[in-house]
Amino acid sequence: MSGRSSTDLASGCRDGGGPDYPEGERDRRRTRLFFNLVAPAFHFIDRRLLPEYEKLLDTLSLDPAWTALDMATGTGTLAAALAARGHHVAGFDFVGRLLRRAQRRVPGGRFELMDLADVHRIPYGSYDLVTMGYLLHGLSPEMRRFTLCHAARIARHAVLVFDYARPGPWIVRLVEWAEGPHYASFIDRPFREITVGAGLTIVQSGPTSDVGGYWLLRPSRAGG
Numbered sequence: 001m002s003g004r005s006s007t008d009l010a011s012g013c014r015d016g017g018g019p020d021y022p023e024g025e026r027d028r029r030r031t032r033l034f035f036n037l038v039a040p041a042f043h044f045i046d047r048r049l050l051p052e053y054e055k056l057l058d059t060l061s062l063d064p065a066w067t068a069l070d071m072a073t074g075t076g077t078l079a080a081a082l083a084a085r086g087h088h089v090a091g092f093d094f095v096g097r098l099l100r101r102a103q104r105r106v107p108g109g110r111f112e113l114m115d116l117a118d119v120h121r122i123p124y125g126s127y128d129l130v131t132m133g134y135l136l137h138g139l140s141p142e143m144r145r146f147t148l149c150h151a152a153r154i155a156r157h158a159v160l161v162f163d164y165a166r167p168g169p170w171i172v173r174l175v176e177w178a179e180g181p182h183y184a185s186f187i188d189r190p191f192r193e194i195t196v197g198a199g200l201t202i203v204q205s206g207p208t209s210d211v212g213g214y215w216l217l218r219p220s221r222a223g224g
């Protein structure tokens, strides 16, 4: 896999050039603690999200031969939906409790305990598809751009994002308030603004549930 230098990347994210992660260790420790605490609730969350992911993947004509990397895979719900469609999947997350469940659900998948802070280690163009489910709303605006920028660097053909597309009821707002301070700044902005400067173009988007949506994006360099 070619190692493209940071100067080639209009979006400014770096390839193998060391961490340029815009958030501190303290913020990440807080998020890790939150997801460790709420890990048991993922049995309920998974049952809600799996049909959302499956239904949308059924409507997209993604080539099942495409390899997929699911960033912040959690318990591997999106990875499981991708594997069921024939994709060879890999995933990472920084909460071991969740990741062990992902490995049990997708025995053929390759899962790694890893922080987004280390995403620069994943080589340029090393997967056909990069996915992320309900990750971006929990990150700061700078971190969202960083994440999308690296997704664009890693993906050969497409990036698929699932997340909140409209404000949720009080229970969603309460849970997101507990997760951290970034939900409001995500939900208040059009998604297209979030992608500015990340080297991605939105090719398709739409709702997936009463509050959720998806965005299929193409890395700017990808042909066609």
Ligand SMILES: C[S@@+](CC[C@H](N)C(=O)[O-])C[C@H]1O[C@@H](n2cnc3c(N)ncnc32)[C@H](O)[C@@H]1O
Pocket (backbone or CB within 6 Å): 028, 031, 032, 035, 049, 071, 072, 073, 074, 075, 076, 077, 078, 092, 093, 094, 095, 098, 114, 115, 116, 117, 132, 133, 134, 135, 138
């Ligand atoms: C709302 S959960 C979604 C999990 C999964 N993508 C899904 O669709 O079910 C957000 C996930 O992001 C992970 N995450 C948040 N910040 C991270 C970071 N800095 N590095 C790795 N994983 C992170 C959490 O551990 C959690 O599993």
